[in-house]
Amino acid sequence: MNIQTVETTPIAGQKPGTSGLRKKTAVFMEPHFLENYVQSIFDGIGGVAGKSLVVGGDGRYYNESAIQIILRMAAANGAAKIIVGQNGLLSTPAASHLIRLNGTDGGLILSASHNPGGPNADFGLKYNTPNGGPAPENITDKIYQATTTITAYKIAEAHDVDLTTPGQARIDTMLIEIVDPTADYIALMEELFDFPALKTLFASGFTMAFDAMHAITGPYAHAILEDRLGAPAGTVLNGTPSPDFGGGHPDPNPIWAKQLVDIMMGKNAPDFGAASDGDGDRNMIMGRGIYVTPSDSLALLAAHARCAPAYERGLLGVARSMPTSGAVDRVADKLGIPAFETPTGWKFFGNLLDAGRVTLCGEESAGTGSTHVREKDGLWAVLLWLNILATTRKSVADMMAQHWAEYGRNYYSRHDFEDVDADKAHALFSTLRDKLPSLAGQSFGPLTVSSASEFAYDDPVDGSHSAAQGLIINFDGGARAVFRLSGTGTVGATLRLYLEALQTDPAALHQDPQVALADLIAAAHTIAKIQGFTGRAAPDVIT
Numbered sequence: 001m002n003i004q005t006v007e008t009t010p011i012a013g014q015k016p017g018t019s020g021l022r023k024k025t026a027v028f029m030e031p032h033f034l035e036n037y038v039q040s041i042f043d044g045i046g047g048v049a050g051k052s053l054v055v056g057g058d059g060r061y062y063n064e065s066a067i068q069i070i071l072r073m074a075a076a077n078g079a080a081k082i083i084v085g086q087n088g089l090l091s092t093p094a095a096s097h098l099i100r101l102n103g104t105d106g107g108l109i110l111s112a113s114h115n116p117g118g119p120n121a122d123f124g125l126k127y128n129t130p131n132g133g134p135a136p137e138n139i140t141d142k143i144y145q146a147t148t149t150i151t152a153y154k155i156a157e158a159h160d161v162d163l164t165t166p167g168q169a170r171i172d173t174m175l176i177e178i179v180d181p182t183a184d185y186i187a188l189m190e191e192l193f194d195f196p197a198l199k200t201l202f203a204s205g206f207t208m209a210f211d212a213m214h215a216i217t218g219p220y221a222h223a224i225l226e227d228r229l230g231a232p233a234g235t236v237l238n239g240t241p242s243p244d245f246g247g248g249h250p251d252p253n254p255i256w257a258k259q260l261v262d263i264m265m266g267k268n269a270p271d272f273g274a275a276s277d278g279d280g281d282r283n284m285i286m287g288r289g290i291y292v293t294p295s296d297s298l299a300l301l302a303a304h305a306r307c308a309p310a311y312e313r314g315l316l317g318v319a320r321s322m323p324t325s326g327a328v329d330r331v332a333d334k335l336g337i338p339a340f341e342t343p344t345g346w347k348f349f350g351n352l353l354d355a356g357r358v359t360l361c362g363e364e365s366a367g368t369g370s371t372h373v374r375e376k377d378g379l380w381a382v383l384l385w386l387n388i389l390a391t392t393r394k395s396v397a398d399m400m401a402q403h404w405a406e407y408g409r410n411y412y413s414r415h416d417f418e419d420v421d422a423d424k425a426h427a428l429f430s431t432l433r434d435k436l437p438s439l440a441g442q443s444f445g446p447l448t449v450s451s452a453s454e455f456a457y458d459d460p461v462d463g464s465h466s467a468a469q470g471l472i473i474n475f476d477g478g479a480r481a482v483f484r485l486s487g488t489g490t491v492g493a494t495l496r497l498y499l500e501a502l503q504t505d506p507a508a509l510h511q512d513p514q515v516a517l518a519d520l521i522a523a524a525h526t527i528a529k530i531q532g533f534t535g536r537a538a539p540d541v542i543t
């Protein structure tokens with residue numbers, strides 16, 4: 001094998017964010033950009049000589065070319081084996097499963113998830129560790145360090161590997177196993193859930209719409225929902241992945257999955273609706289005439305998980321990211337199991353899952369998952385919901401009404417101010433941070449601040465400390481506003497404002513969340529001077 005050692009210099013800005021490195025596709029395609037980052041991953045994890053890795057992506061523009069480069073670099077760096085999805089495709093949860101199933105030394109996932117794809121949109125790459133989960137900060141720090149000192153990368157001179165059919169290939173001595181991206185994942189789902197009960201549910205006339213948003217879950221959803229479970233053809237919408245996700249944002253929320261929302265809110269809506277994101281790790285849940293917030297979905301799944309065979313013995317504990325509502329904590333209380341609060345990003349759940357401290361975890365951004373992999377998993381959440389509905393035979397709306405009546409309702413909303421000038425966003429943030437100690441006792445409209453702090457996390461398993469994970473303002477009565485800057489964007493800054501208020505009055509459980517949260521929204525704007533700093537009076541996206 002001819003190995004080229006290409007001299008290079010560090011490229012600024014290769015610092016992984018909430019979930020790997022995300023940049024404009026054109027930036028990833030600049031000379032040496034991808035190669036520098038891949039070599040830095042390899043160097044940051046102590047080299048890949050003799051190791052095996054899983055490689056796959058969400059099929060966005062540049063996916064396959066990037067994989068060909070990664071294969072040649074892995075061979076040049078002495079890797080023993082690469083397991084790659086057919087046509088370079090793997091959903092994020094399927095990649096996580098393959099890493100675990102095959103005991104590989106981790107994997108590379110090519111995705112910018114919910115960010116749009118295409119030559120003028122976004123691309124991303126992240127390293128997952130041998131447990132199948134996104135690399136924790138101590139490893140991403142090493143990778144970043146390597147990007148700042150890199151002097152050369154290695155790449156084999158080889159032809160493109162044909163990834164179109166499952167089978168084996170080689171670059172010199174490195175074995176490349178090309179696998180069906182869906183097969184092992186489907187087998188796992190079949191172990192976790194009661195497929196015969198789900199078949200019976202669909203056979204009884206239960207109807208569903210699943211919006212794959214032109215992204216990676218299309219093939220998985222077709223195979224599971226329609227082929228295995230007998231849902232009628234047409235249940236899966238937008239089920240053929242396209243490199244630019246049909247020109248849309250593959251972000252499963254009421255704004256970007258509007259087609260599904262219109263169906264579910266319209267006449268003759270199906271019983272159940274769901275959508276997933278670019279790389280298949282998120283889920284949006286709807287019922288006929290109702291949108292279920294991800295925080296509520298997590299709480300409901302925790303309350304009823306025992307309906308599914310995989311969880312029939314109960315849950316060890318639950319975890320949620322800090323900005324996610326406390327709805328699941330109330331369920332945990334009742335179940336008598338621990339509830340953990342972690343920073344945003346799935347990498348913080350890995351230790352808790354590995355240590356057997358939690359079984360379920362989730363984020364307000366529509367990510368839910370369990371011990372079955374070490375990523376959030378969109379279709380898994382959909383199947384768990386289906387298993388619960390198959391057992392209870394209640395509508396989604398009735399399930400939610402029952403849940404709120406029992407636990408109270410954590411009214412919840414996230415307001416995103418996108419593409420704000422980065423300096424202005426940081427100025428807002430640091431001004432607010434400085435103000436936190438003086439806020440307690442101050443009133444804003446009818447709301448009085450009870451405490452304010454910056455969130456930091458001490459991992460209960462390995463003791464690692466993560467600082468500066470968001471600003472929290474608590475109000476008397478339990479309402480809360482949280483401010484964070486997004487770590488997944490590629491232009492400017494996105495300010496996220498998370499709003500939550502618990503309502504236990506049975507007469508006030510069915511309001512519009514924006515109305516229920518109006519005082520809190522006003523208080524948050526006043527305290528942080530959002531318009532003053534950003535010029536924005538209203539958010540771009542409300543979920």
Ligand code: VG1
Nearest residue numbers: 018019113114345363365486487488
């Ligand atoms: C966002 C979400 C976070 C999620 C992350 C990756 O991060 O808020 O909850 O874990 O995306 O999800 P941020 O830093 O932009 O708020 V995925 O499905 O885009 O990999």
Ligand code: CO
Nearest residue numbers: 113277279281
């Ligand atoms: Co995703």
